[in-house]
Amino acid sequence: MRVLFSTYGSRGSVEPIVGLAVRLRELGAQVRVCAPPDEEFAELLARAGVESVPAGDPVRPLVTSVTPGSAAGLARRVADLMAAQFETVAAAAEGCDVLVATGPLPATAGARSVADKLGVHYVHASHQQVLLPSPHRRPPARRGQPLPDGAIDNRALWASDAEIAHSMFGAELNTQRAAFGLPPVDSVRDYAFTERPWLASDPVLDPWLTPADVAAVQTGAWLRPDERPLPAELVDFLEAGAPPVYVGFGSMPAPAGFARAAIEAVRARGRRVVVSRGWSELDLIDDRDDCFLVGEVNQQALFARVAAVVHHGSAGTTTTATRAGVPQVVVPRGADQPYWAGRVAGLAIGAAHDDAADPTVDSLSAALGTALTPAARARATAVAGTIRTDGTTVAARLLFDSVGR
Known part of the structure; x- marks a missing residue:
């Protein structure tokens, strides 16, 4: 089985991917990871013996220079992030069986587009449930796009969130999909998440409550034992x-x-x-x-x-x-x-x-x-004592089963 990961974010986005990549390799899979080109991520993947492909712009300058919650420069960042999926990730995905994507919506929507074009099985994975539609909580506000005033029904708010997400990212995604030979999508968020997104978090620390609007598959957190001695x-x-x-x-x-x-x-x-x-x-x-x-x-x-x-x-x-x-x-x-x-x-x-x-x-x-x-x-x-440590094993078995089917 050949697995490609596409991730974009800070250390917390890359570290879990390394854990699952190592477990998959132990089980005989071939793995490569498309990650931001920050030096520390390349070193992290190299220490784990995982092949890496730099994709997108470095994350650290972005995180340390952009005001939290600010929408300034968002359109340019979205276009660049999607382009990295349609270019770098698409090239890395040739010949793969599975593409697992994590990170911000522009990246995962682009990654699914690549998977669809190449006929590759696609999995959306999140390391927390905050962004997954659920009637049990409100969606968080998106950059520069507040939720409707006065709305209290969570499902109605999540419907608004889908519309907001598409207004923010839909035009750019569909432009790049058209150039890639793909038809347009009418909901960027729902397209990227799929009906069965994975939730790579611990069920005690981050319990997924049902009923919910998506059938999330909770694998447990993707942890990797760190054997390095302290200085x-x-x-x-x-x-x-x-x-x-x-x-x-x-x-x-x-x-x-x-x-x-x-x-x-x-x-x-x-x-x-x-x-x-x-x-x-x-x-x-x-x-x-x-x-x-x-x-x-x-x-x-x-x-x-x-x-x-x-x-x-x-x-x-x-x-x-x-x-x-x-x-x-x-x-x-x-x-x-x-x-x-x-x-x-x-x-x-x-x-x-x-x-x-x-x-x-x-x-x-x-x-x-x-x-x-x-x-x-x-x-x-x-x-x-209740935290599960088998998240990478559960996720790896699910991937092997999906390719077998």
């Missing part, structure tokens, strides 16, 4: 005192002054701090010996040795922290992050910071007061 200097720091608090914002832009507020809040709780530099280039605020700065590191190993994890609330970091059994403080800024913050608070495995307010020393200290309690630690330990 010796970090190990020395961890062993020099009580477990510290981890602070990081991953590949998201952090709020102004976040590092200072977080470090001072942790200190106010009598704890040491491990700060992750990330794409926000977080840094230490002084030279005191109670703080340690890390770059790229094995989060699975590190989270198992800290007292709490303060983070932005991506699907990947939330899942890694939950699996490690460590309490969390989620500081959401947009996209699916408020959802994950709500899940952490709802499961009583940590605290959710108000997504409408900038974090301060006092607000972060209050959230840490919840996360650092024995009750939160006990609950986090209990929930960790």
